[in-house]
Amino acid sequence: MNAAVPLVFRANRPAADLREALARVVEGEVLFDPASRGRYATDASIYQIEPVGVLIPRTHDDVRAAFEVCRSLHVPVLPRGAGSSQCGQTVGAALVVDHTRHLDGIGTFDREAMTIDVGPGVVLDTLNAALKTHGVWFPVDVSTSAQATLGGMAGNNSCGSRSIRYGNMVHNVVAIDALLSDGTEARFGLTSEADAALPRVRDLLARVRAIGERERDEIRERVPKVMRRVGGYNIDVFEPQSDHPYTADGRVNWAHLLVGSEGTLAWTRSITLKLAPLPAHRALGVVSFPTLYRAMECAQHIVTLAPSAVELVDRTMIGLARDNPAFRSTIDAALIGEPDAILLVEFIGGSRDELTQKLSQLDELMGDLGLPNRVVRMIEPAPQKALWDVRKAGLNIMMSMRGDGKPVSFIEDCAVPLAHLADYVDRLTQIFARHGTRGTWYAHASVGTLHVRPILNMRRDGAAKMRAIAEEASAIVREYKGAYSGEHGDGLVRSEWVAWQFGPRLTRAFESIKDAFDPDGLMNPGKIVRPSRMDDASLFRYPRDYRTLPFQPALDWSAWNVNNDPIADKLSDPGSGGDPARGFGKAVEMCNNNGHCRKFDAGTMCPSFRATRDEQHLTRGRANTLRLALSGRLGADALASDAVRDALELCVSCKGCRRECPTGVDMAKMKIEVLNHRLRVHGLPRRDRWLAHMPQWAPWAARLPAVANLRDRIPGAAWLGQRAFGIASRRSLPRWRRDAFFRGAIDSVPPNDAEVALFVDTFNNYFEPENARAALRVLRASGYRVHVARPAMDDRTPRRPLCCGRTYLAAGMVDEAKREARRMLRGLAPFILRRTPIVGLEPACLLSLRDEYKVLGLGDGVQRLSESALLLEEFLLREHRTGRLKLTLAALPETRALVHGHCHQKAFDAFAAVLAVLKLVPGLSVEPIESSCCGMAGTFGFDAAHYDVSMRMAEISLLPAVRAAPPDTLIVADGTSCRHQISDGTNPARAPLHVARVLDRALQAAEEEAAR
């Protein structure tokens, strides 16, 4: 093993010199504060190293200038994409250059050459969305396609599920325009040394070729023959070893040497990619196996049918999917009997007939292998997609394990020849057991790269077990002539194994290649060559001496405060995990930095990142900030610091992360905790306090609506409101209504007779009472005896309507929220007791009964309340499905409804119910808008400081979709603030309706029809 170069900032000058020098020469952002550096200190690996600073370049010139500064100060440089590497490639004591925000240009598609040029920050899914209209795609379909950048994919030589057909990244890169650490810029491709214009490049290529030529024998001897080999540098471009050729004619493509070099040789400025035609048809054959061993044994035979993917799902994942009601029917439909493992075998082709034949061949083959009638055929795209989604979700559930034992990546992508795959899995499983752990197996059986992460507790004996397991696993890999790193690269966890894999001679050759490209060792030092040890605890995110500071949270986080037993697959009792922050620390640590929240596709998470593309305003950035604060890395009582406040400032509490984060990081709840702590330390600004207390003063405002509404009538009042209270003058305010719901006569059955209790929230009561009246009519017309929920008889303020406490929660006023919640519990007691459905209209209010109430320490009734609390649409759909709903609706003049889902509806799987009940209206075509948060999010968008970002969130997809809808389209949105945002953001203003209003109109249409 080579002596490790210390991974510390080696410059003699202070970081301040670097910061100032950079600030003078770059247009982009220069971030050197501890929180920003902390947010760039991790990736999806187990490591954490604080960078010297962070640069978000605006242009290529910025990068060029930064390189010059770093060279003069001898500061290393670390290029970074989404930071989703699993091996620690993107952590280091260097200037981290994050090119995802601005360097994401996509060039013109060259149809003849089937190529395209892209900037390093382009995200794979974004590229493929842009290419779709041309009928082509970039086929290296990594699982992280929604966040992985092409620069990072090239850096890691990434591989997709369909690599058996399309190859790895290296097989799909035509050329790379690169910048070397000495400032040289050159295009690396199929050119020969003689063609290089610059003497420095000519010399470089000649030196490297000489190394390659010299090592031909050693390459043949030491480089694994498997296609999935991504460790070390691709020195076998000079003597190809895999069956999958680098180039068609055997020539050296110099770009291929840069691919997989993990930012250690050069900075990629632009990449020319080879594209493939989009497959016309896909078909899936799902094979059920009695044992995992048999599945792995058969993989080598299945690949002879030329599938595009063969993916493994093991018993654990099947079980996880079956446990989830959302996936049960999909997985059950894919299984035959009770298999121990399934293989998803995908074929692509030009026609359905061709694919049907392929599936028949698969059937026959399985029969020949002694497993007749084991194939479920999926020809239609919908079930195929559903099953792929299950596979992904299964992995997510596995990663959401609570407690300090976590699945750790370090041998998760060894590749072995298919003939040995079954024995490899078997032997490794035994090794895990011997070390008191286990792993779940999944992924790319087609190329012998199975993912498995043994569960280890890095704060205890994890490091020692990691070393022991790695050594035993590597011995098997060597025996089978496999590759120790088959997909995710070297980074900090595997660079140490480069020498083991390639031997001393090639290791020296790699060092010579590194020195030729980067003589001063400035590019991402310590990766691939001259590495540190994988178990150097000083580089761990959670070393043995990791401490969480004591903290007394306001919410109950005990469910996270647990330990896990990987073998028994059991959690200890809530509260027993030993977290000095009583579970809050462990909840924050659930973020494993996989970067899934950096997404722009369907779904909600994370709207503030979508609008800003700033790591600080990302769920991961927030979780990291909180973790650093809780572990004392940001100074004393950092939870109350401005750095933490700033990180949470743009979190709209949409709860998108609660549902979509693979590990269930619930930032909306964490924000309540942090705001609570902050207000204890700093107090609450007057404006926030005033807004939070709205349920208290609302009855008075409602008595004088003309006065309360003056702000939008008197010229200059909006301006004054902004000056005095920070309420955006460009916003209209909700209008107080003289006819508030509770001010009118309400026809309500006594509680004991009720079949439904209707909870009318503060917002619908005072601002849009017609929604509550519509809901009441719909429920009655459906045949239910409805009681409108009121405070308990002995309530001290019986005339003030019930309120869920949402405004208090939004301000972090947990004590006040608890008071409101207790009042709710008392008022709703008769219904909770009898399990009468409690139906509400405003998602943010009603769903807090199912969510935040459970962590407010309210006692036993809460579980029952949460089980009875339903949104109107959920209740109606449930009744419809059981055949109890007697609602007669008639067609409306409008034939199309465009529906925006409230983020909390989506977070609680309630959005589908809105769509389903709207479909009960005859002749109405119902379409969801693919939108994230509307950007208003309660009072967030009213804040003058948030106005612009709020509108940016709305403009990402919601407002353009609404504007594009013809005027006779019904716009439906159940959230009060969503409706407000849509009206504010459209001109002429569209008037979205609550689903209750649409149903009520269809009901009235039916009554009119019946009366005629």
Ligand SMILES: Cc1cc2nc3c(=O)[nH]c(=O)nc-3n(C[C@H](O)[C@H](O)[C@H](O)COP(=O)(O)OP(=O)(O)OC[C@H]3O[C@@H](n4cnc5c(N)ncnc54)[C@H](O)[C@@H]3O)c2cc1C
């Ligand atoms: C849940 C999960 C699933 C994954 N699935 C897959 C999978 O299916 N297949 C797969 O191959 N990987 C997978 N990965 C690993 C990772 O997502 C991929 O390697 C991905 O391509 C990395 O992209 P990135 O933008 O995050 O790059 P980063 O992690 O930011 O960077 C990767 C490397 O490239 C270097 N780099 C980045 N930009 C440049 C540049 N401009 N110039 C020079 N060097 C640069 C970096 O220094 C680093 O060494 C997975 C990771 C996770 C967490």
Ligand code: SF4
């Ligand atoms: S917040 Fe969730 S999605 Fe984002 S990086 Fe952390 S674990 Fe992944």
Ligand code: SF4
């Ligand atoms: S609650 Fe919403 S805005 Fe906040 S971090 Fe989660 S996804 Fe992002």
